[in-house]
Amino acid sequence: MSWFARIEAACAAFIERTFAKTFPSDLEPAQVARKLVATMEARTRGDDGHLLAPGSYVVHMNPEDFERLSEHRGYLEREWAELLRDMAARVGIYFFDGGPNVGMQSREGMPLGTVDVSVASDITISIQTAPAATPPKRFHLRMMKGVPAYGVYFVDGFAAIGRSEDSDIFLVDPSVSRNHATVKIENGMVEVTDLGSTNGTFVNGERIAGARRLVSGDVLTFGNTQMRLEARE
Numbered sequence: 558m559s560w561f562a563r564i565e566a567a568c569a570a571f572i573e574r575t576f577a578k579t580f581p582s583d584l585e586p587a588q589v590a591r592k593l594v595a596t597m598e599a600r601t602r603g604d605d606g607h608l609l610a611p612g613s614y615v616v617h618m619n620p621e622d623f624e625r626l627s628e629h630r631g632y633l634e635r636e637w638a639e640l641l642r643d644m645a646a647r648v649g650i651y652f653f654d655g656g657p658n659v660g661m662q663s664r665e666g667m668p669l670g671t672v673d674v675s676v677a678s679d680i681t682i683s684i685q686t687a688p689a690a691t692p693p694k695r696f697h698l699r700m701m702k703g704v705p706a707y708g709v710y711f712v713d714g715f716a717a718i719g720r721s722e723d724s725d726i727f728l729v730d731p732s733v734s735r736n737h738a739t740v741k742i743e744n745g746m747v748e749v750t751d752l753g754s755t756n757g758t759f760v761n762g763e764r765i766a767g768a769r770r771l772v773s774g775d776v777l778t779f780g781n782t783q784m785r786l787e788a789r790e
Contacts, residue, residue, distance in 0.1 A: 593637055615662055620663040626661065630661055697787055703783065704782075724736070732781045733780040738777075748770050750767060751766065758778070762776075773788040
């Protein structure tokens, strides 16, 4: 059984509720709605496990029918699009080009009370899947001047820097305060904060007050100790 058959009752109820009693005529909007749903069904394709349907639909009708319904054109086009959206949601259909969109057009030579639905474009691309999440950047501080002369300190989330042995990055430097600064990494962004140290915290030679955002390659100075922030794979 096709997905159209499975939702036919719901479709009929929606159409009757929305159009049938409001627009009794030779060409009823309910008739157009059924034709739109049938066209969506006929043009739906499976691709990579997804159901894809065209996003844009054009409803062609006799110029007299068009003139009679044009007073309600905005309302009808919105309701027809909402019908397609509702029907598609029930069975997991995605719309190509961000639809659905529905428009009315008159066409000479069409018999009164008839309707033809065309799609504005064929399905030519697959649905775009969400890109894989990019792993957050990781960083370390490389010693440039200090003890030890060539130390590398990995920073994962948060690191306290100072002369206190309880510090995450313990610096053997009498010019460094016991609780000198912190480095925090959040959402791939790095921030250094001076904790009111006696000799200050410098970023690329500039003394900071409070917090400062960092990028890879920045040189940090704590007292007489210099370290460079580096991104790592």
